[in-house]
Amino acid sequence: MHAHFAPPLQAAVAAVMALSNTSSASSTSESHALTPIHQTATKSEWMEAIEQQHLERSALNRLIINYLITEGFKEAAEKFAEEAGMPLNDIDLTSVEERLKIREAIENGKIQEAIDFINKKSPELLDQNRQLAFHLKQQHLIELIRSNLIDEALTYAQIHLAEFAEDELKMRQELEKTMALLVFDKPLESPYGYLMQLSHRQQVANEINSALLIDQNEQSESDLSMLVRMVTYMQDKLDNKSLRYPKLIDIATGKLDDC
Amino acid sequence: MPAYDDDLPTDGEEVLLRRLTDNTEREERLRALIEFKNLILGSKRCKAAFFRVGTLDMLYNLLKEYSLPIDSDILIQIFDCISSFAKSTNKNLIQRLVELGFIEQILLVLVDDQQSKLFYKSALRCLRSFFLSKKFANPYLSPIPFILLCDQNKFEPKSSSIIVDKSPSSDKLSPVEILFSNSQSLAILHRLLSISKSTQISVLEILCCACVDNQRQQEIMGKDFIPMIMHLLIENIFYHKRIHLVTLANEYLIEVCLKFLCSISYENPSIAQQLYSTISSETNQSLCEIIASLLKKINRSMIISYYASKFFVNLCKTKVLSCDDPYVSHQSLASLIHLCAKSNQNQCIYLYVECLDTLIYLLNGNSSLHHTAIYTEQLLSQLFNYLFTPSKIFGENLDEAAIVQVRSSALTLLAVLSSHHEDIKKRIAEQENLITTAIECYRSSNVSLQIASLRLFHGLSRSVHQLRTTFNDTICDILLDAIKSSDLALVKIVSSVVSNSVLEFSICRTRLLSGGILDILLTFLTHSDQELSINSIWALRNLSYLSTLKIKQDILNGLTIERIYSLLEQCTDKQFLICLLSLLRNLFNEKDTEILLPMFNSTKLLSTLERLLKKNYPGEIHREVNLLIDHLHSSNHPTQKRLSADSANSSCRSSLFPEYDCDEMDQLDCS
Numbered sequence: 001m002h003a004h005f006a007p008p009l010q011a012a013v014a015a016v017m018a019l020s021n022t023s024s025a026s027s028t029s030e031s032h033a034l035t036p037i038h039q040t041a042t043k044s045e046w047m048e049a050i051e052q053q054h055l056e057r058s059a060l061n062r063l064i065i066n067y068l069i070t071e072g073f074k075e076a077a078e079k080f081a082e083e084a085g086m087p088l089n090d091i092d093l094t095s096v097e098e099r100l101k102i103r104e105a106i107e108n109g110k111i112q113e114a115i116d117f118i119n120k121k122s123p124e125l126l127d128q129n130r131q132l133a134f135h136l137k138q139q140h141l142i143e144l145i146r147s148n149l150i151d152e153a154l155t156y157a158q159i160h161l162a163e164f165a166e167d168e169l170k171m172r173q174e175l176e177k178t179m180a181l182l183v184f185d186k187p188l189e190s191p192y193g194y195l196m197q198l199s200h201r202q203q204v205a206n207e208i209n210s211a212l213l214i215d216q217n218e219q220s221e222s223d224l225s226m227l228v229r230m231v232t233y234m235q236d237k238l239d240n241k242s243l244r245y246p247k248l249i250d251i252a253t254g255k256l257d258d259c
Numbered sequence: 260m261p262a263y264d265d266d267l268p269t270d271g272e273e274v275l276l277r278r279l280t281d282n283t284e285r286e287e288r289l290r291a292l293i294e295f296k297n298l299i300l301g302s303k304r305c306k307a308a309f310f311r312v313g314t315l316d317m318l319y320n321l322l323k324e325y326s327l328p329i330d331s332d333i334l335i336q337i338f339d340c341i342s343s344f345a346k347s348t349n350k351n352l353i354q355r356l357v358e359l360g361f362i363e364q365i366l367l368v369l370v371d372d373q374q375s376k377l378f379y380k381s382a383l384r385c386l387r388s389f390f391l392s393k394k395f396a397n398p399y400l401s402p403i404p405f406i407l408l409c410d411q412n413k414f415e416p417k418s419s420s421i422i423v424d425k426s427p428s429s430d431k432l433s434p435v436e437i438l439f440s441n442s443q444s445l446a447i448l449h450r451l452l453s454i455s456k457s458t459q460i461s462v463l464e465i466l467c468c469a470c471v472d473n474q475r476q477q478e479i480m481g482k483d484f485i486p487m488i489m490h491l492l493i494e495n496i497f498y499h500k501r502i503h504l505v506t507l508a509n510e511y512l513i514e515v516c517l518k519f520l521c522s523i524s525y526e527n528p529s530i531a532q533q534l535y536s537t538i539s540s541e542t543n544q545s546l547c548e549i550i551a552s553l554l555k556k557i558n559r560s561m562i563i564s565y566y567a568s569k570f571f572v573n574l575c576k577t578k579v580l581s582c583d584d585p586y587v588s589h590q591s592l593a594s595l596i597h598l599c600a601k602s603n604q605n606q607c608i609y610l611y612v613e614c615l616d617t618l619i620y621l622l623n624g625n626s627s628l629h630h631t632a633i634y635t636e637q638l639l640s641q642l643f644n645y646l647f648t649p650s651k652i653f654g655e656n657l658d659e660a661a662i663v664q665v666r667s668s669a670l671t672l673l674a675v676l677s678s679h680h681e682d683i684k685k686r687i688a689e690q691e692n693l694i695t696t697a698i699e700c701y702r703s704s705n706v707s708l709q710i711a712s713l714r715l716f717h718g719l720s721r722s723v724h725q726l727r728t729t730f731n732d733t734i735c736d737i738l739l740d741a742i743k744s745s746d747l748a749l750v751k752i753v754s755s756v757v758s759n760s761v762l763e764f765s766i767c768r769t770r771l772l773s774g775g776i777l778d779i780l781l782t783f784l785t786h787s788d789q790e791l792s793i794n795s796i797w798a799l800r801n802l803s804y805l806s807t808l809k810i811k812q813d814i815l816n817g818l819t820i821e822r823i824y825s826l827l828e829q830c831t832d833k834q835f836l837i838c839l840l841s842l843l844r845n846l847f848n849e850k851d852t853e854i855l856l857p858m859f860n861s862t863k864l865l866s867t868l869e870r871l872l873k874k875n876y877p878g879e880i881h882r883e884v885n886l887l888i889d890h891l892h893s894s895n896h897p898t899q900k901r902l903s904a905d906s907a908n909s910s911c912r913s914s915l916f917p918e919y920d921c922d923e924m925d926q927l928d929c930s
Contacts, residue, residue, distance in 0.1 A: 116293070119300050123339040124384065126301030127346045133301030163263045163304040217456075217511045
């Protein structure tokens with residue numbers, strides 16, 4: 001069971017309110033659209049408005065727990081919950097652990113092991129999500145190429161991946177790119193070298209993690225991710241209206257633009 | 260057919276199979292099963308290859324071997340494997356699974372109530388895969404082919420429906436039949452409802468698939484599932500409200516509960532009435548109130564909104580709720596329209612198709628809702644978008660089949676909306692590009708688009724104004740082409756359009772006649788399909804109305820006097836007989852009676868009609884006969900004032916559709 005705490009979105013609302021807290025004289029979008037560039041507030045006014053937004057620490061804690069649980073960081077979640085004094089009674093930690101095992105297996109390149117874990121946890125997933133099945137097998141092929149097991153890679157592609165290429169054009173194109181790695185002496189430096197990057201393993205791991213959450217009827221994205229995207233969306237909206245405001249230019253550090 | 264369908268297992272896979280069959284050591288078998296499972300899950304090739312070498316039989320033997328006593332670890336792996344096979348699109352494979360008896364064996368092991376939650380979850384998941392298989396699609400859950408109804412016009416011929424054999428009796432090996440052949444099945448499913456959320460979802464989805472006809476619905480109803488399902492519904496709604504947030508597991512359960520309530524009430528007035536009267540002992544609310552509360556929530560899931568709306572639609576169609584009941588007209592209809600109009604490319608397009616089809620189902624025959632439906636133009640403009648530019652709404656990567664479905668559903672809904680009110684007909688017909696697009700849809704190679712376009716023409720053909728304006732030569736040629744089709748469904752629909760298009764004021768009439776429509780209609784009179792034969796006599800009747808002598812003579816020459824007498828004496832189809840009598844009345848209008856009546860031998864005709872009066876026919880037939888007799892008497896005695904149809908029914912002479920309320924018709928000069 002995934003933990004949802006009420007209401008994590010209030011934090012988003014607070015951030016959005018701070019973000020969209022434009023000058024009191026212009027409260028309608030229509031009037032904003034008429035002015036070419038409108039200075040909403042100085043940075044200090046902005047920061048003052050932000051300070052006035054009430055944000056409970058417990059809400060922030062819940063956001064963090066939610067992120068850790070969703071991403072599968074069980075130990076971190078347990079530690080954090082302990083330090084924040086928050087119960088994790090409603091959370092199925094076994095499920096979190098399973099997802100973590102799967103993520104670790106993929107990120108370590110042990111794809112067959114990951115497939116085994118996935119099929120144990122969600123036996124219907126790979127049948128219902130063909131793209132997922134393809135990406136896992138593609139990753140296994142990449143690992144074989146990385147280990148320079150060329151014959152094995154060719155056999156594996158023929159037996160386990162050809163069917164996907166037959167079914168869908170996009171998958172065929174992906175497979176062709178992967179097979180093209182075999183042609184290069186240094187596949188990592190080839191145009192398709194990105195497939196060999198460790199980040200590609202993470203990409204697959206994230207895809208699997210999201211799919212597992214959906215399959216278990218849980219939220220596939222953490223509230224924190226959603227909030228960050230909401231902030232980006234709101235900033236785009238304000239930019240489209242040619243408003244100047246202290247823009248959040250670095251999400252990771254919280255750095256605001258001077259305006 | 261994909262190339263891998265011919266594949267056989269590789270050498271390594273053969274070795275694995277031998278490990279499964281030859282090695283009887285339990286742990287080794289378990290390992291082999293897990294490896295086997297990992298091979299077939301997500302692989303169509305593996306499934307096809309193993310099927311070809313008889314692996315299903317081997318799995319069945321293993322299932323039996325480890326069922327007594329139950330070895331749950333092994334069985335769980337077997338269930339997962341079979342579940343995967345059951346998801347295949349290979350019909351032979353599915354058939355083999357059913358023939359072997361997997362369903363019966365799974366039901367047998369489910370009798371044991373001492374197993375783990377994981378065991379039941381796995382077994383039910385496997386069972387569910389059979390029921391959800393496309394091979395055994397429940398017609399009650401699929402998009403509904405339909406007859407275009409006009410609730411005020413009882414005299415119009417039926418247009419075609421693609422008759423779906425809703426009875427599963429033709430397929431004794433269907434999962435539904437197997438389920439019901441085991442007297443304990445429903446009790447087992449009922450027991451398993453309390454195990455976990457996962458088993459609840461599986462059980463409910465199986466029950467949805469099992470509601471294939473009224474009899475099966477009643478059997479399920481008899482096993483007292485409703486209180487449990489109401490409890491599940493309330494528990495999950497309440498939980499949802501209490502924590503203020505969406506938890507998807509609860510949402511999904513609400514969805515399947517609603518889906519079940521829709522399935523069990525579909526086309527079943529008695530069950531619909533029972534559900535309407537059901538009150539929750541937990542909250543003291545009626546089921547309708549509970550479901551209606553789901554429609555009021557702003558951030559509701561589309562699927563919940565859809566099934567909640569569909570539930571009220573089912574109650575309306577079974578006459579438990581009237582059209583003007585707020586649950587229907589304000590909540591359900593508004594929700595469905597809102598769902599159709601919602602642009603969200605991330606949502607499954609088939610949900611939009613379901614919404615459209617449900618609107619078709621609701622609005623067909625309920626014309627009092629049509630104006631409400633198009634009140635804000637929101638629906639109409641979205642339907643036109645679906646029809647003209649679906650890729651702009653759903654994106655460019657949509658597959659062809661999905662585009663066809665959404666377009667044909669949109670066109671069919673437009674057909675329904677245009678089937679009754681003149682102002683709506685006009686609004687739709689005058690939409691730029693609509694008629695052109697409908698013509699293009701007919702000319703496409705896709706049968707559903709062709710049928711949808713003909714349905715639109717049918718809806719529009721119910722208007723004098725449209726017959727005078729919209730039905731141009733191009734549409735005439737389409738009708739002439741479609742009526743010669745080898746597809747019976749197509750022919751039946753177009754015969755309904757033709758029956759209206761041959762009316763005297765239709766601009767299509769001449770072209771249809773010169774295209775040989777009369778001969779075609781005459782051949783359909785004796786068609787084995789009853790609807791088509793009625794449509795053809797209807798068309799002849801309309802053709803004869805206010806017609807020239809030449810056309811009347813052509814009709815008589817084609818029908819022949821002997822055949823008319825034979826039909827009058829022997830025809831048992833009441834609707835056919837009414838049409839035939841009306842046809843005769845049309846033939847014998849004032850100025851043509853003296854020429855045509857002698858062909859019949861008036862004495863013989865009168866005595867035949869008097870014999871009809873003595874038969875135990877409904878009042879409508881007797882009325883027609885009396886009118887005809889009076890008419891003939893008057894023609895025999897010219898000085899006697901003819902008892903005109905007007906005096907019997909003032910609308911009859913001026914209106915071709917006695918109960919049809921149409922402004923244009925009232926202005927017709929029929930003198």
